[in-house]
Amino acid sequence: MNEIDMKNIGLDTKFEKEATSYKDLYVGRVISQSKDIYKVATENGELLAQISGKFRYDVVVSSDYPAVGDFVMLDRNEDTSGKVIIHKVLTRKSAFIRKASGTSHDEQIIAANIDTVFICMSLNKDFNLRRIERYLGITWDSGATPVIVLTKADLCDDVNQKLLDLETVACGVDVLVTSSVDDDGHSSVQKYFGVGKTVAFLGSSGVGKSTLINKLTGKNTIKTNELRNDDKGRHTTTRREIIILPNGGVVIDTPGMREIGLESADLSITFADIDTLAAGCKFNDCSHISEPGCAVKKAIREGELTEERFASYLKLKKEAKYEGLNAKQIETEKLNEMFKEVGGMKKARKFIEKSNR
Template identity: 60%
Template sequence: MIDMENWGLTPQLVAEAEAAGAYLGRVVSQYRDCCRVVTRKGMMNADVSGKFRFAVKRLSEYPAVGDFVLLDRSDDQSGNGVIQQVLPRRSAVIRKAAGTGQAEQVVAANLDLVFICMSLNDDFNLRRLERYLGMVWDSGATPVVVLTKADLCVDLAERMAQLETVAFGVDVVVTSSFAEEGYQAVRRYLGRGRSIALIGSSGVGKSTLLNRLLGREFMATQEIRQDDKGRHTTTNRQMLSLPDGGVIIDTPGMRELGLEGADLAKTFSDIDVLAKECRFSDCGHGREPGCAVRRAIEQGRLPEERLLSYQKLQKEAKYQGLNAKQIEAEKLAVMFADVGGMKNARRLIQEQAKNRRRF
C-alpha cells in the first residue's frame, strides 16, 4: 500500500472523494494522451473522461502534475483508469505556454514550496529571478531561492549582496555540486506530506540537486558547455517520493517564461513602499514631479534596472489574455491618458468601433 499522506493527501480530500463515490489519486506525470497517477494501490495510467474533455474550457483545466483527481478505479489491472474530475487546487504555478498564443500552462499544482534554482556562474540573472519570484508568489506557494554551483562562483559575497536587492523575505540557500554537506541546508525544507517543485533555467543544476535529495542517480546530468551555459536534461515534469519525506516535482528548464500572473506587490515590495511617498497616487515613475522612486534611483538607493523590470512585468501582466485588438486599445488608452484620462480614451475607441460598424 502507498502512503498517500506522504504524497500530500489530507482528510478534506478523502472526504471529497467519498462524497463523490470515487477513488482518489494524484497525478505524478503527464503525457499528451494520458496521465500517470498514484493511488493507495500503486501507480496506474489514467485517461480523461469524454464528459470531462467536453466540459473543459481552457488548457489549464486539464489534469497537471500535482493535481488530486477523482477516478473510476484504484488500479489499471483491467485497463486504464478514467479521470472524472480535478479537485480544486490550493496552489498552482502557471505560465503562458511557449509561443505566441495566450494559452496558460500549469507547471505544477498543490505545492507547499518552490525551489527557484539559479547557478552562481554566468547564468546568474536578477531580472530572470524577479520573474520567477513573481510567478511563485502568485501561485500560492512559498519560494525558496537555491543558488547552485557555488564552486564556480568567483565572488560569493558580491552575488549575495546583489540578491538582497531582489529577494525580500525569501529564504536563500547556497549549494555546491562537489560538497554533499552543501545540500544539508536544503533538506531542512523537506518533510512528510510536503510537496516541493524545482524550477529554473536549463543547466542550473536541478538534476544534480534532485539526485542529492533522492540519494541516488535518478537523473542523468550533463557537463557544462564551454560557454558556461548548462545543457538541458529534464524533458518532462514528474513527481517523486523523497526518502526524507514528502514529494518533489522536477521540471524542464524554461527557455521562455511568459507570465500568466505575477504577484508584483511581494516581488517588488521596495518599489511599492517608495511609491507611497510619491506626490501623485497614480505616479508612473517617469517625469512626474515629486516622484520618490526616481529620487531613490538618483540617490543610488534603487537600481534603475529594477524599476525597468518592474514596469516591464506590469505591462506583461496587464496585457495577458488580451487579443491583438484589445492590446492595441489598451496602448491607445495609455497614449491618450494625458488629454482626458484612460476612461475617455477607451470610450473614444469604443465609439470609433461603433461608427465603423454602421458603415
C-alpha cells in the first residue's frame, strides 16, 4: 500500500488531540462511501471499512453515521484480514446537512470537515444571483467559508457587469473568474489549496466543476459534460469522494450538495445588509411589508436595495421556515432546535447554570 501523509489530507492538531483519547485505535479519513462500505485513508494507505455493531446500535439519527470527509477511529490501519472497523467519528468542524423529506426530523451528512466551498457558476445562461444567495446561506451554515468561482469567462461579453451585479449579494465573499480556454485560467483558485486544506465544489451540473478539478489534479480524474442546449447540465459525478491533489490538500466533489435544503441555512450572513437596514425600522417586529417607518421599504424606494433581492430574502426565509422572524428571532429558533432534546434553549441555559455552580 502507498503511504499517505495524514496532515496533507486535513489531520490537524484538533483532530490529533481528540484521537489520542481513544487508546488502541487508529485515525483515518473517509474518502468515499458505497452503501455500508467506506473507503478510508490511513497513514499506511487506503482501506475498506465498515462500522462496528456497537456503533450501529448507538446510532440515533442518520447524521451519526460516517460521511465523506469525516475523521474516524479504526481498529487497525493495515490490510491484514478483512475490512477494518470504524468505532468512532471525531467531532466535525463543519458539515453539510440534508434534511429528510416529509415530516421526519432526520438528517444526513453530505460531507464533513470542509474548509472552503467553491460556489461554481458559469458566466452564460446559468448565471443567477438568486441561486448564489441560496448557496451562500447553505455554505455559511455549514461552518465552511464560501468562495464564488465564475467559470467560462471566455463565453461572456459582460464579465464586468456581472461582477458589479454580484457585489449586491456577495457581501465579503471572494469572487474568482476562471476560463477553461487559457492555460492559466484557473490560477486564481490555487491560493485556496495546500497541505491540510479541504475544498468542496457546489453548483449546477455542467458549469465546469469537473473541468476545474481535472486541472487541479493534472489528469482526467472526473468525466466532464457540458451544459445541454436548455442550459441544464447532465449529472457527471455519481458519488461523493475525496481526491488528493498532487500539490497538497484535497477536494471533495459532492453531487448530493445540490439537494441540500434551507431548513438551517444561515441567512443572517447572506442577507446582512437587510438585517442592518431592519435595525433602523420604527418597530422591532417590522415585517417590512406595510408598517410605517420601515427602513427596508425606504431603502427599496431609494434604490439602495433591489426588489429582487428583498423578494429572495422573503422566499428563502419562508423555505427555511423562518417566515416572519427577524435575525434575533431566527437565532433563538435555531438554538431551540439545537437544544430541543432538553426542552429548548431556556431549559438548556438553566441546566448549564446549575452545572456550573
